[in-house]
Amino acid sequence: MITHHPHYELLNAYVEGELPASLSAGIAVHAEMCEICAKNIQRITEEAAANTFSDDANVYNSLSKKVITDKAFDNISEFDLMMKSIMEDDSITEMMTQEPLDVEIKGTTYPLPTALRSMAMMGWQKLGKLSRARINLNEGSLHTSLLHIDKDGGVPSHTHKGFELTLLLEGSFEDEKGTYVKGDFIWLTDKHTHTPHTKEGCLCYTVADDALQFTQGLSKLLNPIGKFIY
Amino acid sequence: MYTPWTYNSAPTEIIIRNSTMNSDEQQQLKSWLYDIATDRDKNAFTALFSWFAPKIIQFGIQKLNTESAANELLQETMTNIWRKAHLFNGDKGEATTWVYSIMRNLSFDMLRKVRSNREDTLSEDIWPMAEAQLVQEDSFDDHLMSSNLLKNIDILPEAQKEVVKGLYLEEMSQEQLATKLAIPLGTVKSRLRLALIKLKQQIGESK
Ligand SMILES: [Zn+2]
Numbered sequence: 001m002i003t004h005h006p007h008y009e010l011l012n013a014y015v016e017g018e019l020p021a022s023l024s025a026g027i028a029v030h031a032e033m034c035e036i037c038a039k040n041i042q043r044i045t046e047e048a049a050a051n052t053f054s055d056d057a058n059v060y061n062s063l064s065k066k067v068i069t070d071k072a073f074d075n076i077s078e079f080d081l082m083m084k085s086i087m088e089d090d091s092i093t094e095m096m097t098q099e100p101l102d103v104e105i106k107g108t109t110y111p112l113p114t115a116l117r118s119m120a121m122m123g124w125q126k127l128g129k130l131s132r133a134r135i136n137l138n139e140g141s142l143h144t145s146l147l148h149i150d151k152d153g154g155v156p157s158h159t160h161k162g163f164e165l166t167l168l169l170e171g172s173f174e175d176e177k178g179t180y181v182k183g184d185f186i187w188l189t190d191k192h193t194h195t196p197h198t199k200e201g202c203l204c205y206t207v208a209d210d211a212l213q214f215t216q217g218l219s220k221l222l223n224p225i226g227k228f229i230y
Numbered sequence: 231m232y233t234p235w236t237y238n239s240a241p242t243e244i245i246i247r248n249s250t251m252n253s254d255e256q257q258q259l260k261s262w263l264y265d266i267a268t269d270r271d272k273n274a275f276t277a278l279f280s281w282f283a284p285k286i287i288q289f290g291i292q293k294l295n296t297e298s299a300a301n302e303l304l305q306e307t308m309t310n311i312w313r314k315a316h317l318f319n320g321d322k323g324e325a326t327t328w329v330y331s332i333m334r335n336l337s338f339d340m341l342r343k344v345r346s347n348r349e350d351t352l353s354e355d356i357w358p359m360a361e362a363q364l365v366q367e368d369s370f371d372d373h374l375m376s377s378n379l380l381k382n383i384d385i386l387p388e389a390q391k392e393v394v395k396g397l398y399l400e401e402m403s404q405e406q407l408a409t410k411l412a413i414p415l416g417t418v419k420s421r422l423r424l425a426l427i428k429l430k431q432q433i434g435e436s437k
Binding site: 015018020021024028045048049054082087091093114115116119139140 | 251270272275276279282283285289293301304305308309310312313314315316317323324326327329330331334335337338341342345346347348350351352353354355356357358414416417419420423
């Protein structure tokens, strides 16, 4: 059973379209597997829509710094032109049917979640039982990857300078705090130190905003792994 | 920018404040959308445009910072509404929620272009609901089948009639029908959707 979910503030920012693509996709993939969060997202969306479009919208938005100027409405004829040009094209948008995509690593094929299907994915790099495919989203210090850990593999004890989101797509893993299963949305910060290990193997979607810091000795030796995972 | 959100709070069902939209207004918006879908009704579109435009501009200025970006958001959102009105399903949610989702998706892609210099349109994969909700309900439900809905089939344009007949009288699958008529599967689904709206209007279920 999924026990780790995105917090309300995160869902709210997701609904308003304010999160980076990497985190938005993480929430979308979680919601595909979690009915509770899917339902809450639906409700937050309804509320955001009603707030944005109600007649009270002006009052509501006056709390924020940017208040709309009357200037935008001055040029009625500009809107008129826009409206007419839109209606000149009579074509309609057909529904798209999409073929499911797969991703293959170490002899196993996994279905690729919808939210990730158009993202630019680099090739797999392998280091022992760890395999990583970078997802190139160009989001500055945010690094997004698919991470595969083979049966009986793990990552040495580490903490995080910024945050690390791990979303379990398939399989399970354990750390000091417990067991995580498919769908779990695991948000770790610098307050957390952990040593993930997997018996059955797992595929994760990860977003990290800073390199891992290894907390045990041999840090120099382990450093390449930190860079590898980040 | 990134607050350390607690990561394992058990979610409870969120209680939503009462909407400030009254239901007459929501009905009006739905009815305009249906008129655009079935008749390409320009008066309905004009009314819908006037209703949403100031609010979309305001949202655009808040999220995208400039009036020119807000204007672009308005143009794109309204173009999508004009072309996708047949994909709106009033049984599944309010018109405001549907328009909001379209607007939010476009604004997300525009923001991403500014922040990450990427021209991809990831929003359609991240929030596939607007279109995907249809894929799950692209058939008449039993209640509608047992009603007199199909008796009104003659009011439909030829292309839609062909699709409804193939699916419900000849009991072909959507895929088989697409092959037989040599049209894309998406076109079968769109025509079915339009036929459904029209037939429901006929027996007074919608509007
Ligand atoms: Zn959840």
